[in-house]
Amino acid sequence: MKLRFTKMHGAGNDFVVIDATRRPFAPTPQLLRRLTDRRFGVGCDQVLVIEPPSTPDVDFDYRIFNADGSESGQCGNGSRALARYVREAGLSAKDRIRVRTSTSVLELACVDGGLFRVDMGLPRLEPAQIPFAAAARAPRYTLTLANGDAVEIGAVSMGNPHAVLRVDAVDDAPVEQIGKALQAHPAFPQSVNVGFLQVLSPARARLRVYERGVGETLACGSGACAAAVVGRLWGLLDAVVDMELRGGTLRIEWQGEGQPVLMTGPAEAVFTGEIEWPN
Known part of the structure; x- marks a missing residue:
């Protein structure tokens, strides 16, 4: 047919x-x-x-x-x-x-x-809801990769699990290498989408995302939301941020705990x- x-x-x-x-x-x-x-x-x-x-x-x-x-x-x-x-x-x-x-x-x-x-x-921040293997909720977590390197992440679910790392420059970030390593990490029993966040100002950031089941894409809406949440929890981003991805810009709004994340694009x-x- x-x-x-x-x-x-x-x-x-x-x-x-x-x-x-x-x-x-x-x-x-x-x-x-x-x-x-x-x-x-x-x-x-x-x-x-x-x-x-x-x-x-x-x-x-x-x-x-x-x-x-x-x-x-x-x-x-x-x-x-x-x-x-x-x-x-x-x-x-x-x-x-x-x-x-x-x-x-x-x-x-x-x-x-x-x-x-x-x-x-609402973003889900409790480890069991992500799901993410951690003893308790925290704004930052340190994970050791299979090669022995340690990375600091924020973890959140936007209906799917996300790990967010801060980088100095997304263009130079080892997206595939770290993305694959975190997706295979035992702390994420359902694998994870991995975001690489570069903060340009409190109202503007750049992002690349290595998605589970896909690889790197030109844009990831839930990944942009997750990055905005983590950036705000880390005190780096405002409640409204323009998230620049390789395929275009999304506006993400999150007023804080107990409030939904809004995405426009x-x-x-x-x-x-x-x-x-x-x-």
Whole structure:
């Protein structure tokens, strides 16, 4: 059969969006790897699947599949893409919609200038909620990597686990080396997304993210949120910060403990198409 899709991106973090509101979409890891392959498939960082709501308090269910076939509980850039897709595909005329992922309920909103805002919910800082193996919550943790090097991190979940490191210059950071080492670290039983944060001023920072199941991407919305939270807890960033990623800039707002993280940024449709798909 023909599988219809829409290719989208948010700040360079790209997605294949599948509308499963009328027909179920049940991919295998093998088929997902084919779909995300940039040479033999459509090519993307993640596949986003829109499904009918499983509970009356949300407008849609929303599943996120990584390029390696694994499922993620959160994707901030993907959520903005989803909000734009839902409006342009005529699935909802609301300015605000609520969606459920495997770990979170998110509120998505269209704002002025063609931008989209996502209420990412409360950051989870307790180690057991991340999950992260630590005796107690702390603003900073020191981990020893397999090669004997020690790194200082902040740890937070935005519906998916993040470790954030401060670096002097993101352009020179050993992103793949440390990213892979932390993803394999026993302190993160579900692996982890690894952010490399360069603070330019209290209101401006640069970030690179090595994502689990994907590798480095041009942007990571939940990673930008996690970095803003850690930077604020460390006393380095203001409540509103422009986070510069390689694919674009996201505005992150976090007023502090007990408050949700808000993320605002662009979302663009690139093209629509069809691909042969097994029945």
